[in-house]
Structure formats: structure tokens, C-alpha cells
Amino acid sequence: xxxxxxxxxxxxxQGLAGGALLLAHGRGRALAADGARAELTGPDxxxxxxxxxxxxxGAARRAVAVNGQVPAPLLRIRQGDxxxxxxxxxxxxxxxxxxxxxxxPADMDGVPGLSFDGIAPGTTFTYRFKVNQSGTYxxxxxxxxxxxxxxxxxxxxxxxxxxxxxxxxxHTLLLSDWTDHDPEHIYATLKRQSDYYNYGKRTVADFxxxxxEKGFSATAAERRxxxxxxxxxxxxxxxxxxxxxxxxxxxTPAANWTGLFRPGERVRLRLINGSSMSFFDxxxxxxxxTVVATxxxxxxxxxxxxxxxxxxxxxxxxxxxxxxxxxxFAQAMDRSGYARGTLAPRAGxxxxxxxxxxxxxxxxxxxxxxxxxxxxxxxxxxAMPKVLHAPAEAGPIVDMRADMPxxxxxxxxxxxxxxxxRVLTYADLATIGGPIDERHAAREIELHLTGHMExxxxxxxxxxxxxxxxxxxxHNERLRIALVNDTMMTHPIHLxxxxxxxxxxxxxxxxxxxxxxxxxGQRLAYEVTADALGRWAYHCHLLYHMEAGxxxxxxxx
Amino acid sequence: MKRALLATLLFARTAIAQTEHVPPDxxxxxxxxxxxxxxxxMMGMDDRARFGKVMLDRLEWRDADESTYEWEAAxxxxxxxxxxxxATEGEHxxxxxxxxxxxxxxxxxxxxxxSTRLGAREDFGEGPTRGWLAFGVAGLAPGFxxxxxxxxxxxxxxxxxxxxxxxDLLITQRLVLQPEAELNFYGRDDPERLIGAGLSxxxxxxxxxxxxRREFAPYLGVSWSKRFGDSADLAEAAGHDADEVLIVxxxxxxx
Numbered sequence: 001x002x003x004x005x006x007x008x009x010x011x012x013x014q015g016l017a018g019g020a021l022l023l024a025h026g027r028g029r030a031l032a033a034d035g036a037r038a039e040l041t042g043p044d045x046x047x048x049x050x051x052x053x054x055x056x057x058g059a060a061r062r063a064v065a066v067n068g069q070v071p072a073p074l075l076r077i078r079q080g081d082x083x084x085x086x087x088x089x090x091x092x093x094x095x096x097x098x099x100x101x102x103x104x105p106a107d108m109d110g111v112p113g114l115s116f117d118g119i120a121p122g123t124t125f126t127y128r129f130k131v132n133q134s135g136t137y138x139x140x141x142x143x144x145x146x147x148x149x150x151x152x153x154x155x156x157x158x159x160x161x162x163x164x165x166x167x168x169x170x171h172t173l174l175l176s177d178w179t180d181h182d183p184e185h186i187y188a189t190l191k192r193q194s195d196y197y198n199y200g201k202r203t204v205a206d207f208x209x210x211x212x213e214k215g216f217s218a219t220a221a222e223r224r225x226x227x228x229x230x231x232x233x234x235x236x237x238x239x240x241x242x243x244x245x246x247x248x249x250x251x252t253p254a255a256n257w258t259g260l261f262r263p264g265e266r267v268r269l270r271l272i273n274g275s276s277m278s279f280f281d282x283x284x285x286x287x288x289x290t291v292v293a294t295x296x297x298x299x300x301x302x303x304x305x306x307x308x309x310x311x312x313x314x315x316x317x318x319x320x321x322x323x324x325x326x327x328x329f330a331q332a333m334d335r336s337g338y339a340r341g342t343l344a345p346r347a348g349x350x351x352x353x354x355x356x357x358x359x360x361x362x363x364x365x366x367x368x369x370x371x372x373x374x375x376x377x378x379x380x381x382x383a384m385p386k387v388l389h390a391p392a393e394a395g396p397i398v399d400m401r402a403d404m405p406x407x408x409x410x411x412x413x414x415x416x417x418x419x420x421x422r423v424l425t426y427a428d429l430a431t432i433g434g435p436i437d438e439r440h441a442a443r444e445i446e447l448h449l450t451g452h453m454e455x456x457x458x459x460x461x462x463x464x465x466x467x468x469x470x471x472x473x474x475h476n477e478r479l480r481i482a483l484v485n486d487t488m489m490t491h492p493i494h495l496x497x498x499x500x501x502x503x504x505x506x507x508x509x510x511x512x513x514x515x516x517x518x519x520x521g522q523r524l525a526y527e528v529t530a531d532a533l534g535r536w537a538y539h540c541h542l543l544y545h546m547e548a549g550x551x552x553x554x555x556x557x
Numbered sequence: 558m559k560r561a562l563l564a565t566l567l568f569a570r571t572a573i574a575q576t577e578h579v580p581p582d583x584x585x586x587x588x589x590x591x592x593x594x595x596x597x598x599m600m601g602m603d604d605r606a607r608f609g610k611v612m613l614d615r616l617e618w619r620d621a622d623e624s625t626y627e628w629e630a631a632x633x634x635x636x637x638x639x640x641x642x643x644a645t646e647g648e649h650x651x652x653x654x655x656x657x658x659x660x661x662x663x664x665x666x667x668x669x670x671x672s673t674r675l676g677a678r679e680d681f682g683e684g685p686t687r688g689w690l691a692f693g694v695a696g697l698a699p700g701f702x703x704x705x706x707x708x709x710x711x712x713x714x715x716x717x718x719x720x721x722x723x724x725d726l727l728i729t730q731r732l733v734l735q736p737e738a739e740l741n742f743y744g745r746d747d748p749e750r751l752i753g754a755g756l757s758x759x760x761x762x763x764x765x766x767x768x769x770r771r772e773f774a775p776y777l778g779v780s781w782s783k784r785f786g787d788s789a790d791l792a793e794a795a796g797h798d799a800d801e802v803l804i805v806x807x808x809x810x811x812x
Binding site: 079093094103104105106107108111112113114115116117118129130132133134142143144145188191192193196199200201202203204205224227228229230395396397398399433434435436452454455457464465466497499512529531532533534535546547548549551 | 580582586587600602669672701726727771
């Protein structure tokens with residue numbers, strides 16, 4: 001058994017060495033020259049955080065790097081190991097690293113102000129925790145906008161008994177959204193003009209085209225419905241390709257990161273969305289994607305053509321490529337750009353890059369509203385959960401409330417419906433082995449995802465972090481959190497320290513995740529076993545939403 | 558026997574739940590209590606941060622007989638709930654400042670789409686300076702119309718009302734047609750500033766701008782201004798047109 005594992009590991013390292021060379025060659029930008037490795041193997045790590053000059057677009061910029069690398073090096077850990085990670089901060093500001101999805105003691109979680117004091121300039125902090133789980137995870141800074149400018153990297157925890165779903169080769173695919181703009185400036189710009197980055201708004205020409213297609217009265221009625229709410233159906237991403245260059249493993253689409261394979265091999269792709277603000281729709285034309293895990297947790301294999309990966313989410317897929325090159329295509333949800341790479345049997349190959357899909361618009365059905373011309377007579381109102389808006393939601397920092405939220409989990413989301421491809425939905429996911437706790441939730445907390453797009457204020461239940469008291473969980477209780485999205489945006493919600501076990505509308509367990517994306521006007525629920533004592537962060541993983549107040553502290557005591 | 562059966566059942570149950578999950582140990586260290594300012598510094602996360610914006614809405618040449626320029630500018634600074642606004646608007650005719658005003662306002666959000674405004678206005682330029690207490694509401698009306706309705710109380714019992722609004726119509730993503738209107742009412746005559754009681758003037762503009770960047774947009778447009786009643790008579794007596802349509806060209810910028 002041991003020798004088999006050994007061979008498996010060596011084969012991987014050989015595969016990666018080829019990949020790493022290609023990486024360094026392909027992107028032609030500052031990697032620390034002295035043989036920087038894209039991968040570090042545990043159980044003991046030393047990470048050094050520095051500024052690093054980078055150039056992705058022709059403009060020289062400074063990134064924040066770990067061991068001279070952007071993205072940060074992959075950390076390879078064996079399940080069951082006690083890991084020690086020393087992190088040295090060479091920046092002039094405080095930093096931190098959060099191990100996203102790893103179950104660990106609260107003081108090792110890396111959130112300044114809740115877990116610890118952060119890592120002051122010139123100092124070293126030592127993280128030490130036992131890794132009991134396996135799977136694909138990632139790590140990133142939890143300080144201000146450092147995550148946006150480079151401080152993110154993959155974590156692979158190798159399963160002690162070997163992978164459940166065999167593959168002869170693996171590649172880690174880390175998606176991110178690089179910007180040449182100062183993130184502080186982006187944030188301030190959103191506060192000054194929240195639709196600044198949206199160049200996909202509806203114009204007079206779109207109006208005329210709709211009139212030709214649907215007639216004047218239908219078009220006018222549809223425009224009036226949106227205008228009366230003061231909402232824009234083209235509002236799919238706060239920050240777009242106008243400011244972002246989408247990266248795959250730190251490579252621009254032009255640099256074309258390439259992962260090699262031998263034809264006929266099963267290739268495991270560990271797909272991580274390490275972006276700050278972007279959802280990606282990922283597909284590999286010519287290949288079926290067999291999804292075998294999400295957020296590090298193995299699921300019953302499900303085969304699809306395409307999947308949407310929310311910010312901070314993780315999917316492991318297995319593909320079986322033939323003797324050809326294939327394009328890894330990850331288009332931003334708002335279709336303002338894409339990340340791209342290639343899977344190929346030999347270096348230097350490439351395949352056709354698909355054109356971006358047409359930009360979709362939100363529909364009134366996305367809004368969970370009851371005045372949207374829906375046919376109410378045919379709806380089963382008794383099946384609808386009663387929606388309770390917190391009193392603060394009536395306040396001035398909330399611009400929308402979904403009174404009739406959609407509870408379906410089999411909706412792939414805006415821009416993916418009826419696109420002719422089989423697209424993954426949460427309803428397709430079934431974690432192998434069931435939930436971590438077979439108890440039924442004894443109570444339910446309903447939290448609404450709230451905001452004001454125009455004023456660029458984000459919150460839970462109409463209260464920004466600074467105005468809200470911590471959520472209190474009783475140690476070892478099993479509770480249910482129902483999230484109702486009272487906004488137009490899809491929010492990836494991340495609970496630190498404890499698993500989010502998604503249940504369907506009838507309360508049946510579906511899938512265990514660390515980050516759950518909630519669509520506009522949607523209501524979904526997950527159960528949580530509060531077995532992790534301490535103070536934890538709970539927030540929207542869209543970085544600028546978190547900064548703007550969509551954050552809560554959770555106390556387990 | 559019963560106990561053994563129960564144990565077997567429990568064991569079977571654990572075996573079914575094949576999860577790797579192990580609850581974490583409790584934390585060994587705790588962060589000290591801190592106030593909001595310290596927490597903000599440590600977390601690098603401040604949802605009460607203040608921002609500012611400077612807007613040059615119109616810096617405009619007008620195709621009049623005399624050399625005429627107009628400006629309209631505003632700046633705000635503040636947090637999500639309270640902001641300070643400084644706004645100014647006026648005209649510059651033949652080298653001297655004509656009708657002009659400046660306002661300093663406290664803007665407090667009231668509802669999701671409206672905020673209240675309270676402060677002071679001073680009219681300067683042509684004629685004697687007038688001071689006013691200013692109050693009103695501003696916001697976004699259904700349909701995406703930016704509206705402002707202000708009332709003013711000045712020295713000597715003067716009163717005034719100003720209503721204004723604008724709308725952005727996207728021809729393309731960067732070419733924007735902006736209709737705009739402003740209506741002024743005064744409670745009493747102020748002949749020295751060419752104002753008669755009642756509906757005093759209306760200005761309607763239509764400007765087509767091209768956003769080279771969002772922050773920087775040259776424009777071309779047309780402006781129709783009309784004075785009414787005594788205001789019209791006073792203006793004409795002073796040699797101004799009471800009803801004119803002018804081609805305008807200018808620059809809109811903000812940062």
C-alpha cells in the first residue's frame with residue numbers, strides 16, 4: 001500500500017515538474033529566478049510574504065507574493081498530518097493567511113481581530129494544526145485587499161487511503177481576477193458610481209430590438225417593471241473585465257497555461273476560484289466533466305458539460321482527454337472576459353478558443369418578487385416558506401426584498417439556462433457518506449442577504465457588520481441557516497470553522513460545502529454542527545461586499 | 558444484550574456516516590477585547606469608511622451673443638448615512654460673473670432612495686448677495702430620474718423653491734443623452750437680481766456626452782431657457798433675453 005502511494009506521488013511530481021517549467025516559460029514574468037517551485041510539500045512549511053513586481057498586461061504593478069510567487073505556491077499536505085506553517089511578513093502592513101475550508105482551531109483560522117492579531121510587519125507567525133480532512137482547498141489573505149493583488153494559493157490534502165475516484169494525473173486550476181487598478185481605488189469608485197464597471201447595460205438599440213421582437217407594449221412593460229424598482233437587469237458583476245484580467249494559474253489568456261497529459265489518462269482537475277469578485281462558467285469543449293468533489297468533499301460522480309464556480313468555491317472534476325489539445329475556458333459570469341488555458345498531450349499545442357456567450361440579463365423571475373407578471377394562480381403558495389424580513393431591512397440601506405423567493409436548487413443561474421449544455425446545479429450534488437451529523441437541526445436562523453446597489457452598501461438582514469451583534473451558536477448544537485437573497489447579485493457565502501451542509505427544500509441532505517452561492521431572489525438552507533468553539537468570520541466572499549459590511553461574527557460557546 | 562445491540566447499531570451508524578470530519582480543538586489563545594477603531598485597523602475592514610467625490614457636471618460654453626460660460630459643480634464627502642455637499646452653479650458673461658449660487662448642505666439618507674438636505678445657500682454675482690436657509694430632498698425616483706426639490710428661506714422674508722431633475726439615456730455604452738430640467742419659483746420680487754414673484758424661470762437642456770472614460774466626457778447640447786412674468790420683464794429691461802435657445806458645448810468630469 002505504501003509503495004503504491006509512493007509511486008503515485010512520484011508520478012505526480014514528475015508531471016508537475018514539466019508543468020512548472022512550462023509555467024515559468026509560458027508567462028514570461030517575474031518568478032523568483034532561483035528555481036522557484038510551484039509546489040511545497042508538508043508537513044512543515046515556511047511562507048514569506050513580500051511585494052513582487054509583476055506585469056500581466058504591459059503595465060508594471062506590484063503584487064503581494066508568497067515565496068516570490070503569484071499565485072502563492074501549492075501546499076501539499078497528507079491527510080492526518082500535523083502541519084506547521086511559519087508565515088513571515090515582509091510587507092510594510094499587517095497581513096494574515098486564512099486556510100479556506102480547513103477545519104482547525106479558531107486561533108489558527110487567520111482572521112485578524114477574531115482569530116488572532118494578524119501578522120505584524122517584520123514578524124513571523126506560526127500556524128500549527130492537524131489536518132483530518134482530505135481534498136482540494138485554498139488559502140488567502142484575510143487582510144484588506146491583499147487577496148485581490150496576489151495572496152492566494154491552492155492546498156491539496158492527499159487522502160490517506162488514496163483517492164476515491166482514481167486518476168492517473170492531476171492539475172490544479174486556480175482562477176483569479178487580476179487588476180492593474182489599485183483595489184482601494186476600485187472600492188472607492190464603486191462607492192462613487194456603483195455601475196462604473198458595467199459596460200453591458202441596455203441601450204436604445206436594445207430597446208428597439210426588443211420592440212421588434214416582442215412588440216412595443218410588452219417591451220415597455222418590461223422596462224417599466226425594472227425602472228420602477230430602480231434596478232438594472234444587466235447588473236451581473238460589480239467589477240468587470242474593464243478592470244480585470246482573468247488568470248488561470250497566474251497566466252493571462254494569452255500566456256495560455258498548459259497542462260500536459262498522456263492520451264487516455266484520467267486527469268483530475270482541481271478547480272479553485274481564488275478570485276476576489278468573479279464567478280466563472282467553466283467548460284472544456286470536447287470533454288465531459290465528471291464532478292467528483294466540491295469544496296474538498298467527495299460527491300457521487302456527476303457528468304456535465306459546464307459548471308459555474310462561485311468565488312471561493314472548489315470543484316474537482318475528472319476528464320479523459322484523447323490525443324488532442326483542449327481549451328480550458330472559464331468565462332466571467334458577465335461575459336466581460338475569460339480565463340483560458342490548454343490541456344494537451346504535448347507542449348505548444350492549442351485548441352480553438354470559444355467566443356464568449358452572449359451576455360445574459362436577469363429576469364423578473366430571478367428577483368423573487370411577486371409583482372413580476374408571474375402566474376400566481378398556478379403557484380402553490382402553501383409550499384412557499386414564509387419570508388420574514390428583519391426590521392432593519394425596512395431601513396435606507398436595503399434596496400430590495402424578495403417576498404417570494406425561489407427555492408429551486410436545480411436552476412443553473414443567469415446566463416446558463418437553456419444554453420444547450422448540461423450545466424451543473426447544486427441539486428446534482430450528493431456528498432458521499434452523508435452529513436457529518438445525523439441529528440436534525442433543532443432550530444433555524446433566517447438570514448437575508450441584503451444591500452443597496454446604487455449606494456454600494458452590503459449587509460446581512462439590513463445591518464452592516466459594524467452595526468450588528470455576533471450570531472451565537474450553542475456549542476455542539478445542530479442548527480439550520482436559511483439564507484434569503486434579497487439582492488440582484490449572486491453571493492458566495494462562507495462560514496468559517498464549520499461545514500455548511502446544504503439541504504433541499506424538504507430538509508434532505510445534499511452536499512457539504514464551505515462556500516455556498518445564493519442566487520438572486522433565492523432561498524436555500526444548510527445545516528451546521530456548531531462543534532468548533534470560538535469566534536469565526538461569516539461573510540460574502542465577494543471581497544468588496546465583505547469590506548462594505550456583508551460580514552458577521554459567529555461565536556460558538 | 559440490549560446494550561450490545563444498541564452498541565452495534567451505533568457502530569453501524571458511524572460506519573454509514575463515512576465522513577472524515579473531526580471537530581477542532583478549542584482555541585488556545587484569544588484576541589483581546591478591542592474597540593471599533595482598533596478592530597478596523599487590525600481587520601483592515603471598515604464599513605463606516607468615508608469617501609469623497611468631486612463632480613464637474615457642466616463646464617460649458619454657450620453660443621450666445623455675448624461670450625457666455627456656465628459651470629455646475631458639486632463635491633461630497635462622508636459615509637453611507639451622512640454626507641456634506643458643496644454645490645455651485647453659475648454663469649460668466651463677458652468677463653463678469655452673472656447669476657451664480659453656492660450651497661453647503663448636510664445630506665442624510667432617509668429611505669432607500671431619498672435623502673434629506675439641510676444647509677445654506679448664497680447667491681452671488683450680478684446684483685446684491687442673498688443668503689438663504691436651504692432644505693429639501695434629493696434622490697432617485699422610479700424610472701431612474703435623479704430629482705431634487707429644495708425650499709429656501711432668505712433674509713427679509715424671501716422664499717424660493719427649486720425643482721430639478723435629469724435622466725441618462727444610453728445610446729451606446731459610452732454615448733449618453735441627458736435631458737435635464739430646472740424650475741425656480743420665488744415668493745417675492747427681488748428686482749436687483751432680476752427676479753419677480755411666482756414662477757421665475759425654466760431651463761431645459763439636452764446634452765449628448767461621450768464617455769471617453771466614465772470620469773471624462775465632452776458633450777454637445779442644446780439649452781432652452783425661459784423667464785416668466787416679472788422675471789421676464791426685468792431680464793429684458795436689463796438687456797437679457799427672456800426666452801432663448803442656445804447651442805452648448807462642454808465637459809463633464811468627476812473624480
